[in-house]
Amino acid sequence: MTSPSASTLLSREEYIEQAYLFKSLQIRLASNEPIQEMLAQIREEILATTKLPMAIDFMLAEVRHVGTMSTAMTKLPHYFTQFQIFIISQAEDEYGRFDMRVAFAVLEYEAQFRSENSDPVALFLFQMETLCRNRLDYDFGLQAIAMDPIYNAHWQRWILEARHQLGLVELADLIYVNSAYYRLKNPDDENEHEPSVGRAILFGQRAGRIALANRKKAPHYLFSSLQRQLGYPAVPHSIKRDPAIDLLPKLNKLVERLEVRVKLLEDEQRQSGIDLNQFLRDQKK
Numbered sequence: 001m002t003s004p005s006a007s008t009l010l011s012r013e014e015y016i017e018q019a020y021l022f023k024s025l026q027i028r029l030a031s032n033e034p035i036q037e038m039l040a041q042i043r044e045e046i047l048a049t050t051k052l053p054m055a056i057d058f059m060l061a062e063v064r065h066v067g068t069m070s071t072a073m074t075k076l077p078h079y080f081t082q083f084q085i086f087i088i089s090q091a092e093d094e095y096g097r098f099d100m101r102v103a104f105a106v107l108e109y110e111a112q113f114r115s116e117n118s119d120p121v122a123l124f125l126f127q128m129e130t131l132c133r134n135r136l137d138y139d140f141g142l143q144a145i146a147m148d149p150i151y152n153a154h155w156q157r158w159i160l161e162a163r164h165q166l167g168l169v170e171l172a173d174l175i176y177v178n179s180a181y182y183r184l185k186n187p188d189d190e191n192e193h194e195p196s197v198g199r200a201i202l203f204g205q206r207a208g209r210i211a212l213a214n215r216k217k218a219p220h221y222l223f224s225s226l227q228r229q230l231g232y233p234a235v236p237h238s239i240k241r242d243p244a245i246d247l248l249p250k251l252n253k254l255v256e257r258l259e260v261r262v263k264l265l266e267d268e269q270r271q272s273g274i275d276l277n278q279f280l281r282d283q284k285k
Contacts, residue, residue: 007081007149010051015115017052019108020045026104036063055079068092082144083110083127090136098134098238105236106130113233120150121203122232124159128171129223133237138166154200172211172222179208206230 010018024042025035043056055076062072070089073080084107090096091103110126117123124145131141142163146156162174176182180201183189203211210229214222227234 007077007147009149010079010114012115013047014050014052015111017047017050019111019115021052021056022104022108022111026101026108029101029104035069036060039063051079081149082147083141086136086141086144087130098136102134102236102238106134109233109236114150117232118150119230119232120152120155121207122230123148123150124155125207125223125226125230126232126235129227129235130237132219132223133235139163142166155202158200158202170215171219172215172217175203175211176208176215179203179205179211181205181208181212 021042024045025038028038028042039056039060043053043060046052046056058076059069059072062075063069066072068089070085070092073085073088077085087103087106090098091100110123113123113126127141127145127148130136131138142159145151146159146163151159158178162171165174178200180203183201184205206229207226210225211222214225223235226232
């Protein structure tokens with residue numbers, strides 16, 4: 001993967017235009033147009049004073065040559081973050097189940113949030129919830145998150161350590177022990193000198209209280225509480241389709257066929273036999 005220093009924070013205008021790009025792609029996917037045609041059209045709508053039109057030109061050339069957006073984004077690490085690249089690559093994976101529409105919605109919300117807020121706590125929780133709710137690869141996902149330029153060295157070190165701890169330790173515990181609320185509740189646990197790497201204060205008191213209150217609970221309760229209290233966008237995720245929705249039309253057709261068969265059996269039991277004129281009338285219609 002590209003080193004963390006390859007990415008840089010962009011201006012507010014860039015993030016606003018990125019949000020528009022991903023939102024437009026998400027909406028136009030319903031038209032089933034080729035991705036290169038959608039990119040070419042959206043390129044004309046993007047603010048020309050930003051760098052995004054040049055990035056789209058590069059993506060267009062790559063899509064026409066290779067057929068994927070993620071390969072182009074990988075070659076533009078100074079403009080697109082590793083998390084953005086990871087999300088698109090997961091959606092383009094032919095063996096995966098991550099919907100491209102959800103991927104574009106995730107990147108739209110993330111870019112819009114970046115244009116209004118630079119809080120690393122809220123951004124990390126949004127990105128982490130994206131991995132959890134969409135069942136994406138934690139290993140590569142957290143590596144990509146750690147490379148985001150919004151995170152300082154303490155954040156990067158902690159994210160990479162959490163990557164190995166998740167599954168053995170609950171996320172609520174990881175947040176709590178690295179929060180200001182834990183330090184407030186356990187003042188004797190603080191090192192007299194520099195705090196240890198595993199206990200760096202990364203989360204505030206509010207996030208620490210929420211994490212403590214949600215220990216031993218399902219992760220979606222933790223994320224729902226954090227999302228409400230910290231104000232980051234609700235994470236888009238694929239909604240499991242109810243099989244009953246597809247089953248009901250099939251059952252209706254089956255019932256109709258059974259009704260016809262029962263009527264034929266009833267006609268056959270009568271002395272008059274089956275009236276074939278009804279089938280001739282149906283053919284004439």
